[in-house]
Amino acid sequence: xxxxxxxxxxxxxxxxxxxxxxxxxxxxxxxxxxxxxxxxxxxxxxxxxxxxxxxxxxxxxxxxxxxxxxxxxxxxxxxxxxxxxxxxxxxxxxxxxxxxxxxxxxxxxxxxxxxxxxxxxxxxxxxxxxxxxxxxxxxxxxxxxxxxxxxxxxxxxxxxxxxxxxxxxxxxxxxxxxxxxxxxxxxxxxxxxxxxxxxxxxxxxxxxxxxxxxxxxxxxxxxxxxxxxxxxxxxxxxxxxxxxxxxxxxxxxxxxxxxxxxxxxxxxxxxxxxxxxxxxxxxxxxxxxxxxxxxxxxxxxxxxxxxxxxxxxxxxxxxxxxxxxxxxxxxxxxxxxxxxxxxxxxxxxxxxxxxxxxxxxxxxxxxxxxxxxxxxxxxxxxxxxxxxxxxxxxxxxxxxxxxxxxxxxxxxxxxxxxxxxxxxxxxxxxxxxxxxxxxxxxxxxxxxxxxxxxxxxxxxxxxxxxxxxxxxxxxxxxxxxxxxxxxxxxxxxxxxxxxxxxxxxxxxxxxxxxxxxxxxxxxxxxxxxxxxxxxxxxxxxxxxxxxxxxxxxxxxxxxxxxxxxx
Numbered sequence: 001x002x003x004x005x006x007x008x009x010x011x012x013x014x015x016x017x018x019x020x021x022x023x024x025x026x027x028x029x030x031x032x033x034x035x036x037x038x039x040x041x042x043x044x045x046x047x048x049x050x051x052x053x054x055x056x057x058x059x060x061x062x063x064x065x066x067x068x069x070x071x072x073x074x075x076x077x078x079x080x081x082x083x084x085x086x087x088x089x090x091x092x093x094x095x096x097x098x099x100x101x102x103x104x105x106x107x108x109x110x111x112x113x114x115x116x117x118x119x120x121x122x123x124x125x126x127x128x129x130x131x132x133x134x135x136x137x138x139x140x141x142x143x144x145x146x147x148x149x150x151x152x153x154x155x156x157x158x159x160x161x162x163x164x165x166x167x168x169x170x171x172x173x174x175x176x177x178x179x180x181x182x183x184x185x186x187x188x189x190x191x192x193x194x195x196x197x198x199x200x201x202x203x204x205x206x207x208x209x210x211x212x213x214x215x216x217x218x219x220x221x222x223x224x225x226x227x228x229x230x231x232x233x234x235x236x237x238x239x240x241x242x243x244x245x246x247x248x249x250x251x252x253x254x255x256x257x258x259x260x261x262x263x264x265x266x267x268x269x270x271x272x273x274x275x276x277x278x279x280x281x282x283x284x285x286x287x288x289x290x291x292x293x294x295x296x297x298x299x300x301x302x303x304x305x306x307x308x309x310x311x312x313x314x315x316x317x318x319x320x321x322x323x324x325x326x327x328x329x330x331x332x333x334x335x336x337x338x339x340x341x342x343x344x345x346x347x348x349x350x351x352x353x354x355x356x357x358x359x360x361x362x363x364x365x366x367x368x369x370x371x372x373x374x375x376x377x378x379x380x381x382x383x384x385x386x387x388x389x390x391x392x393x394x395x396x397x398x399x400x401x402x403x404x405x406x407x408x409x410x411x412x413x414x415x416x417x418x419x420x421x422x423x424x425x426x427x428x429x430x431x432x433x434x435x436x437x438x439x440x441x442x443x444x445x446x447x448x449x450x451x452x453x454x455x456x457x458x459x460x461x462x463x464x465x466x467x468x469x470x471x472x473x474x475x476x477x478x479x480x481x482x483x484x485x486x487x488x489x490x491x492x493x494x495x496x497x498x499x500x501x502x503x504x505x506x507x508x509x510x511x512x513x514x515x516x517x518x519x520x521x522x523x524x525x526x527x528x529x530x531x532x533x534x535x536x537x538x539x540x541x542x543x544x545x546x547x548x549x550x551x552x553x554x555x556x557x558x559x560x561x562x563x564x565x566x
């Protein structure tokens with residue numbers, strides 16, 4: 001009887017202990033679930049069976065999990081809509097969770113050891129509309145790989161190791177609007193690869209190893225708005241390749257190796273930085289063209305009235321090229337022609353069309369720094385009445401007539417550094433432009449007293465004079481700027497210089513001539529003094545005796561005793 005009582009007591013104790021443990025475990029789970037949104041940390045709840053419960057871990061519509069290394073129970077997270085997985089240590093864990101999230105619409109996987117993804121794996125999440133996989137080991141896209149997720153609208157596969165894309169890889173993605181394949185190792189794309197993507201709006205192929213594109217690769221992507229091809233190895237891009245993209249908003253072809261000649265149809269914004277382009281023809285319209293650090297000698301735009309911003313810094317354009325280019329750009333707001341080969345500003349009239357009035361009425365920003373401009377004409381169309389920023393620094397100007405700026409009623413910033421100015425009517429300049437806020441005058445040939453007086457006058461009237469070296473032209477000083485002009489353009493740049501020009505300032509002033517004459521006279525005086533010293537020391541007499549044919553063989557190469565005593 002006593003033994004039976006002891007057994008009942010032990011059984012009751014064991015059941016009490018199990019119930020207490022379960023109660024404490026449930027309380028701990030509830031506490032962790034309540035605290036997890038507040039702390040923003042990912043918490044995985046493990047039950048005694050060794051499996052994690054996804055429903056308890058991700059009770060809301062959004063969930064982010066890191067460092068997954070355990071399996072999950074069969075409980076499905078029906079409320080989960082957006083799932084972020086990162087740093088997965090097991091290949092099967094991320095896709096095992098897809099069977100537990102039937103209502104998932106967005107899936108993000110980063111920094112996981114995934115080498116392959118099949119359409120069967122994505123079948124449980126057929127309603128998926130956005131898939132992002134970055135920094136994985138994904139290396140190939142096979143045929144119909146995303147066929148089980150036909151509602152996919154965003155597919156971001158950038159920053160992986162993809163080097164092969166099969167021609168039918170995107171079959172079944174008729175709703176896809178954004179495709180990102182940037183920063184991979186793709187070297188070739190076959191014709192018809194993007195044909196299923198009839199609704200595609202954004203395509204990013206930047207940072208790959210593409211050397212050429214088929215002529216009709218974008219033939220079925222007429223709705224494409226953004227095309228990123230920058231950072232590839234493109235050497236040729238035919239007009240047919242982009243001919244089907246009639247409503248292109250952004251085209252990025254910067255840092256594309258050596259494109260040389262380029263023929264485009266139209267685009268709202270074109271980035272063409274450092275691509276080795278020598279000739280550019282745009283048949284239609286362009287609003288913003290950024291073609292800096294190339295080797296452009298020819299540029300033609302069909303619809304000039306559409307141009308608002310034009311950046312041509314670091315090319316090989318001269319005054320005639322810019323004269324032809326800028327005619328008709330009535331809406332041009334910003335123009336950067338710095339670091340070209342411009343020797344003179346365009347003037348009204350010209351030989352192209354005498355009936356066309358040369359005007360740039362909307363121009364507000366003009367940069368002509370680092371050119372070869374020798375003088376500033378009064379009636380140049382570049383000096384628009386709306387101009388508020390004018391940069392003429394580092395040119396070859398010997399004098400500037402302040403009257404040339406009389407029509408610039410809105411001028412706020414004027415930079416004249418790095419020229420050879422020795423005089424400036426600064427009082428008239430301020431009277432003409434009382435709204436002037438910044439004036440750059442360093443690195444000229446002003447006298448010290450004159451410059452100090454001018455600086456005091458302007459500073460007292462609220463005009464800021466930047467110190468030497470503070471004002472720099474508003475462009476990036478990349479390695480291309482340092483090596484400008486490029487190797488292939490150096491010969492052309494040298495041929496366009498004036499004969500005898502070897503430096504930045506090729507003109508002789510009266511001061512230069514007087515300095516040279518003084519140096520020559522001083523040199524002659526020094527030579528005469530040297531001659532007298534050598535004559536008094538008898539050097540010439542000894543030299544003549546040494547060279548005399550009457551000298552004996554024993555005396556060759558010696559000085560006689562008399563000369564030595566002297």
